[in-house]
Amino acid sequence: MASGQRRRISPTIYDVAQAAGVAPSTVSRTFSRPGRVNSETADRIRKVAAELGYRTNPMARALATTHSSLIALVVPDITNPVYFEIINGVQDEAAEAGYTVLLVDSRESDKREREALERALPIVDGIVLGTSRMSDASIRMIAKQKPMVALNRAVREIPSVVPDNARGVRRALEHLGELGHDPVTYLAGPEASWADGMRWRGLREASLELSVHVRRLGPLSPNVAGGVAGAKAWMLAPTSGVIAYNDLVAIGFIRAVQGRGIGVPSDVSVVGYDNIFAADLVSPALTTVATPRRALGAAAVRNLVAQIKGAHPRGGPPVVVPVKLVERASTAEAPGAAVRLPHSGGHTVPDILPAPENA
Amino acid sequence: MASGQRRRISPTIYDVAQAAGVAPSTVSRTFSRPGRVNSETADRIRKVAAELGYRTNPMARALATTHSSLIALVVPDITNPVYFEIINGVQDEAAEAGYTVLLVDSRESDKREREALERALPIVDGIVLGTSRMSDASIRMIAKQKPMVALNRAVREIPSVVPDNARGVRRALEHLGELGHDPVTYLAGPEASWADGMRWRGLREASLELSVHVRRLGPLSPNVAGGVAGAKAWMLAPTSGVIAYNDLVAIGFIRAVQGRGIGVPSDVSVVGYDNIFAADLVSPALTTVATPRRALGAAAVRNLVAQIKGAHPRGGPPVVVPVKLVERASTAEAPGAAVRLPHSGGHTVPDILPAPENA
DNA sequence: TTGAAAGCGCTAACAT
């Protein structure tokens, strides 16, 4: 008693079957495999169903078929703008294929990622694993239980789709080279980062080809604080060209050097990576490598759905999607061989790398 | 033949029951209502279950209980930084209560929102509806089918949790007033926005109390472009103090006026709303009203879970969570009665409000 | 405290 509104109890295929004068299985077929039933009866059934307000019960269907039409998308940090477009790409492609996506945010925590995956695993048909914090071994473990594709990271034996990191940094270096910057500093990402490894490697190769010298500085944490730390270290041996591991690092770097009276791009040109939302908001607007994140997500889903539908997971080389350089205001002609530092000379700088990031 | 790895078939309560020498129902109780079974037998069952790698099947449980332990969180735009913390708050609180959250991004589209909700409805136990694009009537319709709580918007008859908009704008105006700004321009949000209505109302009340004049300018779309349009209009009758509907609008406004050679905060002080990620990244860093988004999300989930557990949805006044002003660099002492405009006088400005936003 | 048995709503052989 004292009941609030009562939630209506839904009709089942049995109710519809009775009302339409057919067998329950015919009703089931009408909704699960149209075509397997006479179009006239089907129409009648659909009509009756509509009148009764029948809706197929996904749980019952899932139990019977062992398919939930749910896929999980795991990202390390929903807060990171990099994932916006990936999420959209995944959602769209999934919807198109008739899947609903369960978005899991692991918050950069190994523990959380495991727990969330644990929760999700039994109810999803497959997993898109974005930039995982877990070990390759753990990942393969999970891939044994459900179809999976790795995103932004190539995992051996697991279908993977990654952006063309090598080409991205190459374009960045090319751009800086054309503007006369040499040498160029690479503000490196986290040590454990697969992407950082790829980028640094790509940079070294490009360095040879383009005859532009490249120095590595890091590791840095992949955020604004990391950029600030990088700036401190860079002051020890400044270069007029800088390529950052990602846009956040680039932004942190720029703010830090600007704070020291160094102009961007008048004194240093810096290029970011990812082309996040904020890249166009900061001053100066950031020149950066745009990764096709939406395409990345879509490609991952296509592959995953294929697996779910029975395709053999192909453990071959990862699918590589193209990137492009977006030129904005943070890069310009090199001022000369070396950047002019206002305080250079008598200025004291920290002598340990990377500098602590609590500045 | 060509077979990929085969996914292991999972043991059921029957397997565990047999191995442990008990009835299936006892195994079920062990996991679904511990305490209803002798602790020794329970231990034994758990041990056997662990050995067999038994995991309870959520679909089967859902079918039997009609509870999925899933809740949906609907947001209009995952891309909007405002939702980061809300999402985190919801996820955390949900996890704590034993629920997994199905994140639905409606992309500002009524159609999408409906479709996604349609998909989600049958599989979730309840819904947290953030800043819906739908009409109150549609919302109530859905609330009839599943427990629901509205977020960031008060819907009559539906439990709602909202930030203290009135107090937020009051603090903003107070701050500007103390710095000597009067009158102050309010860069209004979308016409249909519930939050905008609340803020404007709060502003008028505060205006009376604080004796600071306030003008409304808008409606503007709630993004950077809207801020740019607002700046154009503001040029017609500039004020030294500006309060924006949200941070994005504030950022757009600032960039636009800076482009005209107007200094922030030297010529105009502007305060944003929301305290999004980027607010601390732009130059000057934005003074803004911080809404406790994580708390907002958590409160919504607590309410929702209570409803799911059988509490009567309370249609009373919305739960209001407190906000606070974060002072940064975009506000300062007023330069005088009116702002000095470099081009004021002979400068031509558009004469229709709001200005087209494709500038 | 435990067991036996009847569903939950749907799908999928197998028959007709």
Add this chain to the structure above:
DNA sequence: ATGTTAGCGCTTTCAA
């Protein structure tokens, strides 16, 4: 093309 009939794996009376 449609009907019959078992389940899918779990929960939940009802008995014992």
